[in-house]
Amino acid sequence: MYAEALDYLTCPHHPVAPLTLEAGEQRAEDGEIVTGALRCPVCAARYPVAEGIADLLGPIRFPETLTQALNLLPLTAWGYERTWRPNALTALTGEPFGYQRELPLITGMAAPERGGLMVDVACSNGLYARALDHARGNAPGHVVGIDYAMPMLQQARAFARAEGLRISYVRARAEALPFGAGTASVLAMGGSLNEIGNSARALRELRRVLAPAGRVALMCLIRDDRAPGRAVQSFLGLAGVSFPTLDQLNRAFAAAGLRLRAQWRYRVVVFSLLTADAA
Numbered sequence: 324m325y326a327e328a329l330d331y332l333t334c335p336h337h338p339v340a341p342l343t344l345e346a347g348e349q350r351a352e353d354g355e356i357v358t359g360a361l362r363c364p365v366c367a368a369r370y371p372v373a374e375g376i377a378d379l380l381g382p383i384r385f386p387e388t389l390t391q392a393l394n395l396l397p398l399t400a401w402g403y404e405r406t407w408r409p410n411a412l413t414a415l416t417g418e419p420f421g422y423q424r425e426l427p428l429i430t431g432m433a434a435p436e437r438g439g440l441m442v443d444v445a446c447s448n449g450l451y452a453r454a455l456d457h458a459r460g461n462a463p464g465h466v467v468g469i470d471y472a473m474p475m476l477q478q479a480r481a482f483a484r485a486e487g488l489r490i491s492y493v494r495a496r497a498e499a500l501p502f503g504a505g506t507a508s509v510l511a512m513g514g515s516l517n518e519i520g521n522s523a524r525a526l527r528e529l530r531r532v533l534a535p536a537g538r539v540a541l542m543c544l545i546r547d548d549r550a551p552g553r554a555v556q557s558f559l560g561l562a563g564v565s566f567p568t569l570d571q572l573n574r575a576f577a578a579a580g581l582r583l584r585a586q587w588r589y590r591v592v593v594f595s596l597l598t599a600d601a602a
């Protein structure tokens with residue numbers, strides 16, 4: 324993680340005051356905080372930074388679903404962007420849909436050139452975090468990727484560093500984001516809402532953290548209209564992945580206080596641009 328993140332990062336239990344960095348941290352040549360500790364000024368909880376990643380969760384509980392268990396495996400983290408992810412949207416939409424098509428959709432909705440805090444929520448290997456940081460250009464701000472799976476974050480950090488990007492990676496839950504209310508100019512999430520146990524709570528957290536003029540850029544999967552696709556989705560449902568209808572998804576956005584501004588659907592893949600209800 325980088326010092327820029329300290330302007331924004333809070334304790335997940337007290338998202339009111341930024342965490343402070345304890346003296347004695349070790350930094351890499353580019354200033355990355357590699358080892359150290361963060362402290363909550365409210366409850367005095369101490370959170371370690373190790374191998375460049377801040378851990379705001381501590382020991383993980385036993386995984387609730389098969390998908391959660393798989394996401395915690397180092398092999399899943401290693402293979403995610405090396406195998407499945409580059410081909411995922413082509414397979415799911417049935418048309419050529421590589422990163423050159425997907426990432427401009429996300430950065431076009433998010434508009435990271437406005438600067439500020441940008442968060443890739445449940446980021447896995449940090450694909451959207453890297454795209455946001457590239458598109459941010461010289462705008463002042465910082466990109467943070469959060470996920471609950473440490474191996475995913477370790478791989479995300481390695482990919483970002485290989486591209487020379489200053490992205491902070493933090494272990495936290497989408498249902499308890501470690502940021503103050505109204506602080507994020509961009510919140511992006513790719514495919515993760517389908518896996519988060521309490522997606523309604525995660526959407527409420529996006530709304531809480533979103534700045535008044537902020538944008539939420541989401542890529543979500545919805546229920547397949549075709550029988551073979553529905554059969555696969557039913558099977559994945561057993562592993563903890565849920566597929567709402569488009570109507571259910573949009574009602575969940577509205578229930579969280581998020582206003583739908585634009586939406587594109589490609590078979591089961593839906594891109595949505597959301598803002599705060601009052602915006």
Ligand SMILES: C[S@@+](CC[C@H](N)C(=O)[O-])C[C@H]1O[C@@H](n2cnc3c(N)ncnc32)[C@H](O)[C@@H]1O
Pocket residue numbers: 394408444445446447448449450451469470471472475495496497498512513514515518519520
């Ligand atoms: C489908 S992958 C995300 C893919 C990634 N956004 C992308 O576009 O390449 C789902 C990720 O969500 C994470 N995840 C699932 N539930 C989570 C939660 N409640 N809080 C934080 N991360 C979560 C998993 O660890 C996994 O890395």
